[in-house]
Amino acid sequence: MTTSFSFQGALERLRETRVWRSIFRRGPARTNRTRSLAIFGNLFLHLLPVKVREKSLGVRASYYLGSISFLLFIVLVISGILLMFYYHPASPQAYRDMKDLRFVVSNGVFLRNLHRIAAQLMVLLVFWHMFHVFYRGGYKPPHEFNWVIGVFLLLATLFLSYTGYLLPWDQLAFWAITVGTNIISAMPAIGKKVRFISLGGNRVGENALLRFYVLHCVVLPLIAIVLIAVHFWRVRKDGGLTVREHDDEPGK
């Protein structure tokens, strides 16, 4: 028997077991072959390339803006699902649910704060990510189409944030959506119709709340997930991040 317990050793032994191998389709990733398998033998990780340029890992190359935007999306999905357990998309129950989150639900305030901060930060970071990619020339061939997908991801992010804005059903939410959707009716010929369809009526009411809820919790997240998957996969297919000469030198 060993005299002291080693976490590293236990992990190594775990990776040798049949169960581990059956789940991950490999043993410990000690060689470059098994490290490659770790990537392309995994449904989720296979969106990433097996190898990346050392320079593209430098903080200055990307500031990890795309990665952090994606990680924020994960945080938002998890906190959003938890919030859905306490939420009814109905008037005025939606607002009462906000009060319940504040005064009744354990850590309800924290949950809502977390979701809200992550959402604001995601909008900010997705913008920053786009501008950063532009200034690095990351849209140039062969990355053209991935840039286009990125623009649609920005739109998806904005619509996700905007549809979520209505859900607390307070004055801030109601009037922000009223101001925003009034703009739609300025569209020539079809403006009024488009506004009617997006609100389920002529004014922001219970139908609009339900529509925004379904868009926010089902339709837009699904669109975003598909676009994110294509976006990551295209980074791999198009040959990795755009790197520049001085990316690994600090202060250049």
Add this chain to the structure above:
Amino acid sequence: MMTNQENKYEAGFSSNAKKDPVRVVFISKKTSATVTGDPGQQVMTYPHLVVREAIAFMVLVIALVAVALFWDAPLEQLANPLLTPNPAKAPWYFLGLQELLHYFPPLVAGIIIPTLVVIGLVVIPYFSVNVQGKPLWSEDRKRNLWMVLFVLVALVLLLGFSRAWTVLVPTALIGALMLYSYFAAAKSSPRREYLRTRPLSWWIMTWFILVAVVLTVVGTYFRGPGWSWVWPWSNHAG
């Protein structure tokens, strides 16, 4: 080991295994695929990238939790269609548009400009002009200067005529920087050299970002009742 005369420089397989010995090496006259760029040193994604992303995730969650513990998401009174706040503001990322709506008719500010911005962003990579990123002032300096001047004067006149001051100021600032960079002598100072060597796309994007930031900040902090100008430190700001 080359024995087959007519097939000497061709890469390929012979079907006659008895006549042709098994080739170990092919020498081809054809050129090989061009290497377009040096990919540089590469490392395995697992663990190098995966571990970094995991660390980024942990740092991010810690930071988010820390902020979420001390900053509360706003919650106002129950939605009331009969009680309009003044001003009624959109979320912050649409306040730039709301600021534009103050100057231009809804069709222009609310529909045409956002549509053009999205179309403009989508087509950026399909403008194959100037892929190398040549500076604006490198070739045809005089002609480019006149074109820049023409567009600048037209924009300033249009914005001045519409009294769109919060668009006019950042536009004029970028215009001034462009003219300054035109007259900046080569290799004078690093900052001037930087401006002097920017391509046109850089100027357009920087102008767009500056206008968007100014409009958003003004819409968020400097607009009060009736969309009038207020100072953020004065009390009556809505």
